[in-house]
Amino acid sequence: MASSSKEQLSSPGGILPFLIKYNTVFIFVLLVVFSAFISDVFFTSVNLSNLLKQVSGIGIISIGMLIVILTGGIDLSVGSMIALLAVAFALLVNIFALPLAILMTIAIGFSLGSVSGYLVAYQKMAPFIATLALMTVARGLAFIYSKGSPITFDTYGGLYMSNFANNSFLGIPNIAIVFFIIVILAMIMLRYNVFGRVIIAIGSNEEASRLSGLKVNKYKFLVYAISGALAAIAAIIVASRTNLGSPNMGMAWELDAIAAVVIGGASLSGGRGTAINTLMGVLILGLISNILNLLNVPSYPQQVVKGAIIIFAVLLQRFENK
Amino acid sequence: MQNSTSEYRLEMSGISKRFGVVSVLENVNLKVKHGEIHALLGENGAGKSTLMKILSGVHQKDAGRVVLNGKEIAPKNTHDGQVLGINVVYQELSLVNDLSVAENIYLHKLGASKFWMNWKKINKDAQELIDSLGFKIDATAKVRDLSIVQKQVVEIAKAISEDTEILVLDEPTTVFDPTDTQKLFDNLFKLKERGISIIYISHHLEEIFKIADTVTVLRDGVDTGSIPVKETDTDGVIQLMIGRKLEDLYPERNSTLGGAPIFEVKNLSAKDTLVHDVSFAVRPGEVLGIAGLGGSGRTETAKLIFGADRKKSGQIFLNGEEIATRSPSEAVDHNIGLVSENRKEEGVFLPLSIQKNISVTDFSAISGKFGFINAENESKNVNNLIEKLNIKTPSAEVPVKNLSGGNQQKVALAKWLSIDSKVILIDEPTRGVDVGAKVEIYSLINEVAQNGVGVIVISSDMPEIMGIADRILVMHEGTIYGELSKEEFTEENILRFAIGEPLKK
Numbered sequence: 001m002a003s004s005s006k007e008q009l010s011s012p013g014g015i016l017p018f019l020i021k022y023n024t025v026f027i028f029v030l031l032v033v034f035s036a037f038i039s040d041v042f043f044t045s046v047n048l049s050n051l052l053k054q055v056s057g058i059g060i061i062s063i064g065m066l067i068v069i070l071t072g073g074i075d076l077s078v079g080s081m082i083a084l085l086a087v088a089f090a091l092l093v094n095i096f097a098l099p100l101a102i103l104m105t106i107a108i109g110f111s112l113g114s115v116s117g118y119l120v121a122y123q124k125m126a127p128f129i130a131t132l133a134l135m136t137v138a139r140g141l142a143f144i145y146s147k148g149s150p151i152t153f154d155t156y157g158g159l160y161m162s163n164f165a166n167n168s169f170l171g172i173p174n175i176a177i178v179f180f181i182i183v184i185l186a187m188i189m190l191r192y193n194v195f196g197r198v199i200i201a202i203g204s205n206e207e208a209s210r211l212s213g214l215k216v217n218k219y220k221f222l223v224y225a226i227s228g229a230l231a232a233i234a235a236i237i238v239a240s241r242t243n244l245g246s247p248n249m250g251m252a253w254e255l256d257a258i259a260a261v262v263i264g265g266a267s268l269s270g271g272r273g274t275a276i277n278t279l280m281g282v283l284i285l286g287l288i289s290n291i292l293n294l295l296n297v298p299s300y301p302q303q304v305v306k307g308a309i310i311i312f313a314v315l316l317q318r319f320e321n322k
Numbered sequence: 323m324q325n326s327t328s329e330y331r332l333e334m335s336g337i338s339k340r341f342g343v344v345s346v347l348e349n350v351n352l353k354v355k356h357g358e359i360h361a362l363l364g365e366n367g368a369g370k371s372t373l374m375k376i377l378s379g380v381h382q383k384d385a386g387r388v389v390l391n392g393k394e395i396a397p398k399n400t401h402d403g404q405v406l407g408i409n410v411v412y413q414e415l416s417l418v419n420d421l422s423v424a425e426n427i428y429l430h431k432l433g434a435s436k437f438w439m440n441w442k443k444i445n446k447d448a449q450e451l452i453d454s455l456g457f458k459i460d461a462t463a464k465v466r467d468l469s470i471v472q473k474q475v476v477e478i479a480k481a482i483s484e485d486t487e488i489l490v491l492d493e494p495t496t497v498f499d500p501t502d503t504q505k506l507f508d509n510l511f512k513l514k515e516r517g518i519s520i521i522y523i524s525h526h527l528e529e530i531f532k533i534a535d536t537v538t539v540l541r542d543g544v545d546t547g548s549i550p551v552k553e554t555d556t557d558g559v560i561q562l563m564i565g566r567k568l569e570d571l572y573p574e575r576n577s578t579l580g581g582a583p584i585f586e587v588k589n590l591s592a593k594d595t596l597v598h599d600v601s602f603a604v605r606p607g608e609v610l611g612i613a614g615l616g617g618s619g620r621t622e623t624a625k626l627i628f629g630a631d632r633k634k635s636g637q638i639f640l641n642g643e644e645i646a647t648r649s650p651s652e653a654v655d656h657n658i659g660l661v662s663e664n665r666k667e668e669g670v671f672l673p674l675s676i677q678k679n680i681s682v683t684d685f686s687a688i689s690g691k692f693g694f695i696n697a698e699n700e701s702k703n704v705n706n707l708i709e710k711l712n713i714k715t716p717s718a719e720v721p722v723k724n725l726s727g728g729n730q731q732k733v734a735l736a737k738w739l740s741i742d743s744k745v746i747l748i749d750e751p752t753r754g755v756d757v758g759a760k761v762e763i764y765s766l767i768n769e770v771a772q773n774g775v776g777v778i779v780i781s782s783d784m785p786e787i788m789g790i791a792d793r794i795l796v797m798h799e800g801t802i803y804g805e806l807s808k809e810e811f812t813e814e815n816i817l818r819f820a821i822g823e824p825l826k827k
């Protein structure tokens with residue numbers, strides 16, 4: 001009685017539901033195959049390692065963005081934080097020993113994130129507003145402390161870092177390894193740890209979370225602080241690649257991070273999303289820029305293509321939710 | 323066009339529906355006459371709501387025919403259904419919290435009207451509609467500020483309009499106290515006189531015998547036929563629903579009450595609600611009932627104790643020691659639990675799996691050092707509860723939103739019953755739960771009490787509260803008006819206290 005096509009659609013073994021379920025991976029593979037066909041430079045190790053280096057910074061803040069978005073919030077400050085923290089790191093590494101400079105930068109990132117976290121969790125400010133304010137403040141501070149121009153590393157510690165940032169281990173760029181480690185940590189925390197359970201619960205029903213006895217405010221505070229700390233790690237990496245910290249770094253990166261998380265199938269209203277899919281989202285965005293660069297497409301049309309892919313990816317997820 | 327030979331306004335025949343691989347309805351028939359009240363009964367998950375959603379256009383049938391006034395119909399969405407005169411009060415509240423009462427009532431008509439809104443008229447019409455139903459709600463109030471009872475009234479008002487032909491009410495009285503329910507029935511009789519056909523779903527079987535003309539019972543997605551209400555009784559209906567006789571609805575209470583109270587509140591008053599000067603004590607092993615009319619402050623009292631609302635003054639004692647519950651998490655740290663009356667907004671996480679819902683109250687039992695979750699412990703614990711509460715689901719991984727209403731309620735309960743509580747507050751334990759499962763839940767409450775827990779049960783269902791409680795407190799206007807011991811349990815006594823009058827001598 002029931003039409004057979006319907007049964008096909010809903011039977012777990014069919015090919016279409018598989019593609020819909022793993023749509024992000026599907027798009028990713030499609031892009032890789034397409035890129036390989038269209039350009040013979042694509043599959044060279046130089047290009048691939050360049051690609052990875054390019055996405056690592058944005059990738060790291062995307063993971064921070066993911067955990068904030070899982071609680072139903074958003075962090076618009078991360079792009080500007082990269083500028084401020086890159087400048088801070090350049091200043092610090094020129095004064096203090098490298099490990100100390102790294103720790104201090106991360107601590108500053110964590111503290112700045114805590115400000116957003118405090119405003120959102122304890123002052124009940126809308127995340128969009130609180131982090132928008134912080135975004136402006138951070139960019140302003142970056143210009144103030146750098147006096148408007150880039151600050152170059154000029155100590156041994158700085159040179160060591162830029163060496164690290166531009167080298168590879170077993171063919172994989174060091175900074176990509178840092179990114180992948182963060183992805184794996186996030187994956188473990190989200191999937192197997194109470195931390196992940198709680199923030200997903202908060203994102204899917206905040207009132208029910210509160211009435212289940214969860215410390216909602218503490219966790220909401222924490223995700224912004226972590227996002228700030230991750231922005232610090234990203235900033236150190238980005239600054240080290242070019243051997244300097246500039247107040248112009250990370251311009252509009254928060255938007256790319258949001259795009260990556262959304263392409264990865266997370267819901268902006270919270271409660272849904274995974275670290276692996278966000279990694280896919282980051283790689284998809286990186287691939288698009290990479291292949292368009294290889295094809296010598298100028299940057300304005302690139303933006304149009306990027307936007308179109310975002311729409312396509314999100315439309316595909318519609319089916320998944322049906 | 324009009325098929326005058328048929329005595330039925332609505333004929334649904336051979337309806338089948340599956341979700342994925344799960345078959346929910348199989349070859350179901352339902353025929354409803356003009357101006358009749360037709361009860362649709364069945365256990366949790368039997369497919370009642372699904373059948374109604376097919377009628378209204380939320381879901382599409384896989385097979386079968388729906389004929390309305392002699393014409394085959396196939397609504398593709400709820401708008402199609404409304405145009406055909408099919409209006410539904412769904413089991414779950416579906417109001418827009420940020421809009422006013424009037425805006426919600428006319429929401430589905432807003433798009434069709436002229437460009438400019440005549441707010442004055444909309445507010446006036448809405449107010450008249452609500453007044454005519456006999457309830458007191460300000461039409462300009464924001465829905466967010468209403469009580470759950472008032473929200474339900476707005477849902478009902480929204481479904482009644484000039485051109486309603488079929489009105490479906492899916493468990494409309496779960497949040498009502500007896501006076502509200504009576505008001506609803508008066509309204510239904512009026513609508514029936516206007517020739518409107520009403521399909522009425524409820525797990526309160528006594529309601530069926532008060533209002534319905536015909537009853538159809540669904541069992542596991544198959545209908546067991548329709549019979550005139552006059553020709554059956556409660557036992558007969560239960561037999562049809564669960565396939566066997568039900569011996570005792572309420573379990574034997576034989577727990578030994580401890581001497582000293584395990585839990586006590588003294589002169590508790592709220593900062594933001596009407597609750598004031600509430601004092602009572604619960605002994606270990608005792609089931610203490612709290613009755614009262616809707617709006618008398620029962621839910622607010624529970625939330626106050628649990629730390630979800632702010633206190634103005636008063637003290638709380640656990641095992642004789644004063645404790646502070648400034649937030650729910652503090653209450654939970656003291657092993658106090660609260661099952662909320664508002665399942666969808668406060669009780670469950672709809673998009674999350676049953677497993678994640680149940681585990682959320684007690685991570686310490688399933689996680690080790692550094693908060694890593696022991697998957698084996700977790701699934702053992704969860705599957706245990708699924709079995710114990712008889713939650714109807716293919717697996718623990720199913721999102722709660724895909725469960726039937728009654729099964730969602732069981733998840734909301736399971737989440738608190740899994741932990742070692744000292745005191746547990748249960749606000750409306752069996753809202754939307756079928757008779758068979760009610761028995762399970764009552765004996766579970768009994769079992770929890772027998773383990774020495776202090777159980778506080780709030781219920782608007784008078785037979786229920788009299789059946790399970792050892793003692794009943796009755797609230798009136800935000801405070802405890804009177805106390806009834808077991809020998810004094812009668813509906814009349816509860817109601818007298820509830821409206822603020824002393825007992826008859």
Ligand SMILES: Nc1ncnc2c1ncn2[C@@H]1O[C@H](COP(=O)(O)OP(=O)(O)OP(=O)(O)O)[C@@H](O)[C@H]1O
Nearest residue numbers: 341346366367368369370371372724725726727728
């Ligand atoms: N969207 C959905 N996806 C998958 N399964 C569903 C969906 N909606 C309902 N079901 C399943 O269909 C069955 C029937 O559900 P339905 O809501 O119709 O039951 P019901 O008779 O109304 O029960 P209750 O008395 O508890 O409200 C249940 O087993 C439920 O889990």
Ligand SMILES: [Mg+2]
Nearest residue numbers: 371413726727
């Ligand atoms: Mg139902």
